[in-house]
Amino acid sequence: MLRFFYVLLYINLFTIGGGYAMLPLLQREIVEHYHWLTNKEFIDSIAVGQITPGPLTIMNAFIGYKVFGLCGSVVAMIASYLPSIIIVTIVSHYYLGFKNSWIVRSSFKAIMPAVIGLLASVSITLARTSVVDIPACAIAAASFVLITFTRTDPTFVILGAGIAGALLY
């Protein structure tokens, strides 16, 4: 469990560019390296993180619970938010210098596109697990269109997909 704490701690330290940026790192460590979850369980935890209120990082608590029980979920929460608390507190204190510093701005300019590439790669990995037949293709395509072009809340899309799954399978 200490290793779990440590893994989440450094993943969150490198989650730059939004909650989704965490997914490539999580998939790599939690699924491929330590085998704490299967790809399928990993996808389930993303869904759960998305339908609950609040940030996606809350899915770490789900993973913690799944792997180590209640203690695991508490450990996951501490590991997920401790780096933020420390770094943002420091940054808030000196915030003007931080936001305008060229080091931060120019590295961000490169990290954001890189995150997009990483995320694209993860969506393909996950598609291999979950988009395996025609109904699944249809649901994935419909979700993509709804969220991208109609501004439907992802929570409703996922709930709708659950109902579609119950009917189609």
Place this chain on the structure above:
Amino acid sequence: MNKDRTSIKAIDIFWIFLKIGSVAFGGVYSMLTFFRRELVDKRRWLTDEEFAEGVAIGQMTPGAPVVNTGIFIGYRLRRLRGVLATTIGQVLPSFIAILIIAYFYIQYRDVKLIQSILKGVAASVVGLIASVVYSMGKKLLKDYKGILFAASSFVCLAIFKINPIALILLAGIIGLIVYRKGS
């Protein structure tokens, strides 16, 4: 503005963030709307500029942007007590929700109906992530350099399986060199 803030109680901050944390479904962006309404419009604890700073800082620091924005606001209002009040308040409702879901998930995941539901949900998650990739890409990939960064990190992870943390670090370092003159 700062003079008024000593009268703001950490417990009040906590309740507001607890409320925001419980109703803000759909993740990050709906939460920011709630923040603005409660803290800038209704209570005038923050100015519009401070709020915008908080959103920018949230996106430029590691972790969940909306939590980071909350931490920034907490620090502005009541320093460390504020930080604890906003973080715990914001995260607690979803933490409890997730424990309940996790409990039922482990109990009932083998039931046939639940498996069918999860199959649909899993397909939808892929569509959701693809949508994030598409929207972020449309917004951020505007020149050939950006496209090159995205394409090469994609290839490095998808084909060569290079550690994503190393890739993020590397992108940051290359960015320092490439974008230095532009800033």
